[in-house]
Amino acid sequence: MMRNYSRLLKYGVAIGSAAIATLLSLWLEPLISRTIGAFFYIAIVASTWYGGFQPGIVTVVLSTLAIDYFLIPPRYQLAINQPEDIFRLALFLLVALIINLVTGNLQYSRRKIQQLNQQLSQENAEQLRMTLDERKQAQETLQQQFEQQRLVMEMTQRIRRSLNLQDILQTTVDEVRHFLECDRVTIFQFYPGWGGTIVIESVAPDCMALLPLQIYDPCIGEENVEPFKQGLVTAKTDIYTAGISPCHIAFLESLQVRANLVVPVSLGDELWGLLAAHQCKAPREWQSSEIALLRQLGAQVSIAIQQAALFKQLQTELTERKQAEIDLQQLNTELEQRVQERTAQLTETNDRLRKTVIEQQQTQLTLLEQAQMLELQAVITRNMGEGICLVRIDNAIIVYANPKFEQMFGYESNELNGQQVSIVNCVTKSVTTKNVNQATLSAVLQNTEATYQVQNLKKDGTPFWCSVTASVFRHPDYGDVLVAVHQDITERKGIEEALRESEEKFRQLAENIQAVFWMTDNQSQQVLYVSNAYETIWQRSCEDLYHNYSNWLDAIHPEDRQRVEIEVIEQLKPGQYDKKYRIIRPDGSIRWIRDRAFPIKNELGAVVRIAGIAEDITELEQINLIKSEFIGIVSHELRTPLTAIRAALGLLQTGIYDKKPDKFKRMIEIAAIDSDRLVRLVNDILDLERLESDRAVLEKTTCNAADLIQQAVAGLQAIANQQNITFQIHPTNAQVWAAADAIVQTLTNLLGNAIKFSPADSTITLSVQQQTDRVLFQITDRGRGIPADKLEAIFGRFQQVDASDSRTKGGTGLGLAICRSIIDRHGGQIWAESTLSIGSTFFFTLPLPGN
Numbered sequence: 001m002m003r004n005y006s007r008l009l010k011y012g013v014a015i016g017s018a019a020i021a022t023l024l025s026l027w028l029e030p031l032i033s034r035t036i037g038a039f040f041y042i043a044i045v046a047s048t049w050y051g052g053f054q055p056g057i058v059t060v061v062l063s064t065l066a067i068d069y070f071l072i073p074p075r076y077q078l079a080i081n082q083p084e085d086i087f088r089l090a091l092f093l094l095v096a097l098i099i100n101l102v103t104g105n106l107q108y109s110r111r112k113i114q115q116l117n118q119q120l121s122q123e124n125a126e127q128l129r130m131t132l133d134e135r136k137q138a139q140e141t142l143q144q145q146f147e148q149q150r151l152v153m154e155m156t157q158r159i160r161r162s163l164n165l166q167d168i169l170q171t172t173v174d175e176v177r178h179f180l181e182c183d184r185v186t187i188f189q190f191y192p193g194w195g196g197t198i199v200i201e202s203v204a205p206d207c208m209a210l211l212p213l214q215i216y217d218p219c220i221g222e223e224n225v226e227p228f229k230q231g232l233v234t235a236k237t238d239i240y241t242a243g244i245s246p247c248h249i250a251f252l253e254s255l256q257v258r259a260n261l262v263v264p265v266s267l268g269d270e271l272w273g274l275l276a277a278h279q280c281k282a283p284r285e286w287q288s289s290e291i292a293l294l295r296q297l298g299a300q301v302s303i304a305i306q307q308a309a310l311f312k313q314l315q316t317e318l319t320e321r322k323q324a325e326i327d328l329q330q331l332n333t334e335l336e337q338r339v340q341e342r343t344a345q346l347t348e349t350n351d352r353l354r355k356t357v358i359e360q361q362q363t364q365l366t367l368l369e370q371a372q373m374l375e376l377q378a379v380i381t382r383n384m385g386e387g388i389c390l391v392r393i394d395n396a397i398i399v400y401a402n403p404k405f406e407q408m409f410g411y412e413s414n415e416l417n418g419q420q421v422s423i424v425n426c427v428t429k430s431v432t433t434k435n436v437n438q439a440t441l442s443a444v445l446q447n448t449e450a451t452y453q454v455q456n457l458k459k460d461g462t463p464f465w466c467s468v469t470a471s472v473f474r475h476p477d478y479g480d481v482l483v484a485v486h487q488d489i490t491e492r493k494g495i496e497e498a499l500r501e502s503e504e505k506f507r508q509l510a511e512n513i514q515a516v517f518w519m520t521d522n523q524s525q526q527v528l529y530v531s532n533a534y535e536t537i538w539q540r541s542c543e544d545l546y547h548n549y550s551n552w553l554d555a556i557h558p559e560d561r562q563r564v565e566i567e568v569i570e571q572l573k574p575g576q577y578d579k580k581y582r583i584i585r586p587d588g589s590i591r592w593i594r595d596r597a598f599p600i601k602n603e604l605g606a607v608v609r610i611a612g613i614a615e616d617i618t619e620l621e622q623i624n625l626i627k628s629e630f631i632g633i634v635s636h637e638l639r640t641p642l643t644a645i646r647a648a649l650g651l652l653q654t655g656i657y658d659k660k661p662d663k664f665k666r667m668i669e670i671a672a673i674d675s676d677r678l679v680r681l682v683n684d685i686l687d688l689e690r691l692e693s694d695r696a697v698l699e700k701t702t703c704n705a706a707d708l709i710q711q712a713v714a715g716l717q718a719i720a721n722q723q724n725i726t727f728q729i730h731p732t733n734a735q736v737w738a739a740a741d742a743i744v745q746t747l748t749n750l751l752g753n754a755i756k757f758s759p760a761d762s763t764i765t766l767s768v769q770q771q772t773d774r775v776l777f778q779i780t781d782r783g784r785g786i787p788a789d790k791l792e793a794i795f796g797r798f799q800q801v802d803a804s805d806s807r808t809k810g811g812t813g814l815g816l817a818i819c820r821s822i823i824d825r826h827g828g829q830i831w832a833e834s835t836l837s838i839g840s841t842f843f844f845t846l847p848l849p850g851n
Helices: 002-027 038-051 053-071 083-161 165-180 222-229 246-254 288-382 403-409 433-447 490-512 533-538 542-547 550-555 558-571 618-654 661-692 705-722 740-757 815-825
Strands: 184-190 196-203 234-236 259-267 270-279 387-392 398-401 449-457 463-475 479-488 516-521 527-530 577-584 590-601 607-616 701-704 726-729 735-738 763-770 774-780 830-835 839-847
Touching (some): 002 038, 002 053, 038 053, 165 184, 165 196, 259 288, 403 479, 463 490, 516 533, 533 542, 590 618, 618 661, 701 740, 705 735, 705 763, 735 740, 740 763
Antiparallel strands (some): 259 270, 387 398, 387 479, 463 479, 516 607, 577 590, 701 735, 774 839
16 A cells, blocks of 8 residues: 555656646746746656656656647647747757656666665674674673682682581582573482482472482493593483483483483592482583583582591591490499399389289189189070080080980980080081081181081981081180080971072073063162063163163153153052053164062061063054054945945935936946945955964965966956957976965966056066076066055055055055965065056065975
């Protein structure tokens, strides 16, 4: 925008200067009549100097036109009559062009001089800036060297003034970090094995602190440390490009080190540690002056450590001397204390003897009380309702049996004492007395007390079951004794066995019925049992249902779920219901379920559990749906001809056609036609129902395919001749295993349809092909064809391509359904292929004899 404005301004100046020159020439014409171009020359110079050559040309052209129009006769016309005027004007134009050219060159030279001056000024400024930068860099280098020397001198002075090594080293690392402007400076001390610890550290706030980190680098060994002993200084600009081992890189990464500068700290010939500067976040190029500074500081740190070590050694010697003096004083004190302690020990021994006598008296009293307690326990044991026996562990001898135990096993009083415990054990070929004793003792010793069930043997040889609680205690006469408390559980065992058998029968019954048997807890709503049929019908895991009761609700169809939830809540209290709903299997299929529940109540009549049976009634629902649809369609199809018959007879009954014999006859024909149609419909329905209910017996024999075709064609030849339709039959010697009458009916239905929908003077083709395990029949017509979306639907009941066909063609809509039922009963297949406006082909297959 600014560029266009500048250009327009140049041309504006050119036009304006030409206009001003014209006005001045007209105003001062009496004074300068002979020099008509003076002001125009000035205008040309001004416009060319301001705008350049092109605006100057514009001024030249405008000035020439202005002179011709205003100043040369005839005025106010662009015409010249006198040669002299033409010469004057041409001379003006030539001079004007020369002035424009000269002025333009002068202006171009001026601009070029300005550009050269500007370029020269820039070059001088760049040289001056470079000189200033070099001087500034030299000053910074001198300043840096001065700071380095100052830092070294200050550390030397601190070493001379102070003996506190910690303060010296901490001040050193702080100043080094600020001077180098790095992220971290540490002093590391080696341990034997070349591990060590960070003893001093100065770290930036945003970097990880290492103090007091114990460090062991598995990548560092004697071969890596030896160069540091020789004075090696390492400066790594970037650990990832420094050529070090991956192990060492991983170690440095863990310490958040990206670049480091390390110098050794030695004490004589021994390597004491390392002085290190770290850059944590980015690479860094270490300068030689920085390396030299850190080397000097490493030497000063060594001097400080040596000085501190000497001071510490001196302090240790002074401390040891003072400690020796203290030890002498303590020795004298200890001798005095030993005399006092010996006197106290003699006094204590006398008191202990007196206390022992008192304790012996108390023990005798305790033993007397225990004897009385044992006598009481013996009385209790003899009168307990459970049998008790004591068996020595070392030889399995019964040392005591209470009366209840003897009665339980059928022995007389004291008859079991001294007997082997094996006489009461029930043994078999696979389980010996030794096995029983070892198992019992092992269980007791492992758990201190054991409870188990065992089969014992009475004196008369009768086996019975006992529940035994056994433990071991120390008997004063017999050592370790096994105490076994027996309770006769034979009756309970029988009840449990009967219950197990009952449960097993119930389980087998529940798992072998096709319906799902289930049981839930009425309080917790947890599934207690569900039979395996759940996995077959629901196609879901029983385990998932045990863990999450809501899986049952999740499987219910969304349209039924809310209704079922409401019904379950309403019927939860009585615990009884009978409902139907749909479920969605994981494969997307939908099944109908009838779920019936009944309550299980406790002795108080409260519902504690709910049991139920869920059946898959999908097939039953489909049959009911088909039955409903069939009844609806049949009622409609039967009502249509009956209505026509009723209407025709009603008209005849009124007598309106008594004097119109043609009309009367037509009504009779309509009634007869609809009666025939009704008969055909009823016959077709009966045939279809007999086929689908398996009441129709098909006597199958070996049949010639050609004979079956000839019978069907013979029955329809007269109808075909009425439309001049011919049959083209391909010869065949194939044989099939079929019921001849049923196949002839199938062929008749298919050929009848072909005749109905074929145009006059057309041909119907019949062919038979024998295949590997079956025979394929084909019937092809040249009719109107069947839409692709109805090729399967036409085999259904009362299905036709066009609803008007039943009226115009006379069909019932059951012929193809009957054909499919017959072919299905033969184990074959039937289908159709068609092209609209060209024709259709019906195929069906039958088995070979022997298949």
